[in-house]
Amino acid sequence: MHKVVIIGSGPAGFTAAIYTARANLQPLVLEGGFLPNGELMTPGGQLMITSEVENYPGFPEGITGPELVDRCREQSKRFGADHRDAVAEEVDFSGFPLRVKVEGAWLSAATVIIATGANARWLGLPSEQQYLNRGVSACATCDGAFFKDRELMVIGGGDSAMEEALFLTRYASRVTIVHRRESFRASKIMAERALQHPKITVEWNSELEEILGDGQRVTGVRLNSTIGLPNRDLPCGGVFVAIGHTPSTGIFQGHIDLRPDGYVQVHGMTGTNRKGVFVAGDCADSRYRQAITAAGMGCMAALDAEKLVEAYEAEGLLAH
Numbered sequence: 001m002h003k004v005v006i007i008g009s010g011p012a013g014f015t016a017a018i019y020t021a022r023a024n025l026q027p028l029v030l031e032g033g034f035l036p037n038g039e040l041m042t043p044g045g046q047l048m049i050t051s052e053v054e055n056y057p058g059f060p061e062g063i064t065g066p067e068l069v070d071r072c073r074e075q076s077k078r079f080g081a082d083h084r085d086a087v088a089e090e091v092d093f094s095g096f097p098l099r100v101k102v103e104g105a106w107l108s109a110a111t112v113i114i115a116t117g118a119n120a121r122w123l124g125l126p127s128e129q130q131y132l133n134r135g136v137s138a139c140a141t142c143d144g145a146f147f148k149d150r151e152l153m154v155i156g157g158g159d160s161a162m163e164e165a166l167f168l169t170r171y172a173s174r175v176t177i178v179h180r181r182e183s184f185r186a187s188k189i190m191a192e193r194a195l196q197h198p199k200i201t202v203e204w205n206s207e208l209e210e211i212l213g214d215g216q217r218v219t220g221v222r223l224n225s226t227i228g229l230p231n232r233d234l235p236c237g238g239v240f241v242a243i244g245h246t247p248s249t250g251i252f253q254g255h256i257d258l259r260p261d262g263y264v265q266v267h268g269m270t271g272t273n274r275k276g277v278f279v280a281g282d283c284a285d286s287r288y289r290q291a292i293t294a295a296g297m298g299c300m301a302a303l304d305a306e307k308l309v310e311a312y313e314a315e316g317l318l319a320h
Helices: 010-022 045-049 065-078 126-130 140-147 159-168 188-196 291-315
Strands: 002-007 028-030 082-084 090-092 098-102 105-114 118-120 151-155 174-178 200-203 206-213 218-225 232-235 238-241 245-247 277-279
Touching: 002 010, 002 098, 002 291, 010 028, 010 045, 010 065, 010 105, 010 291, 045 065, 045 118, 045 291, 065 082, 105 291, 126 206, 140 159, 140 238, 151 159, 159 174, 159 188, 159 238, 174 206, 188 200, 218 238, 277 291
Parallel strands: 002 028, 002 105, 028 082, 105 277, 151 174, 151 238, 174 200
Antiparallel strands: 090 098, 098 105, 118 245, 206 218, 218 232
């Protein structure tokens, strides 16, 4: 019987591991990988594709995403967390104890903390991945400050794209929103804010066909017209893909409440509709999606799990 099983890593999972390990709960951390349904639970989370982190407290000179992940992992190991390069293949939250299948075997757990994260949706262009972290990003609040005085492109037409574009106007000399239709699907108020901003222009009826670069950094984009006009090459210094995120929660469908968009439905602060199952980070948070907020929620979930374990021990359901 594991007192705590943490499904997922990244700042949410690792912070939960640090807190539960320090409480002598000996957490088992399933760091991630490809799930049986083909879904990716990225080991280390989205920080693994973040080249530079400058807004995480305690690192005035900045730190790379992978280095921050490694430090968090080592800190939790120091207190006794058991880390495995494995995924939860299946779960059963129907009773006590909770059950998680790992490498074909069922494990029992008093509590489970879900920290599976979310993945940015990409367009699937080879050049998109070629220039990732070299001018291509999916997070304006993470990377916008690196693009001061540059002309930037935002790909998308929903509220996320409007938010990204508006945020980037703090740094960019100009922001161009590329949208494949002739009107935004964003809410009216967000669309109006973007359209009225003096730094924002729109390329309507256009799709990103290719990201152009010199091999080291982004220098422009090639746009394909959706209404039959000729393709065009436009210069820019960065591309922000803002077509949404997909939470890695498919494995929990039917076992806990999920929102219509796939994110975990939070009950209270970090709880779910199943006793003993808690959640932290981007698999529940579709709004902030920051390393620091994920870490904070990981701390909260750990404290909530610790309190429940103590109650179980008091009831004689677990050995001290």
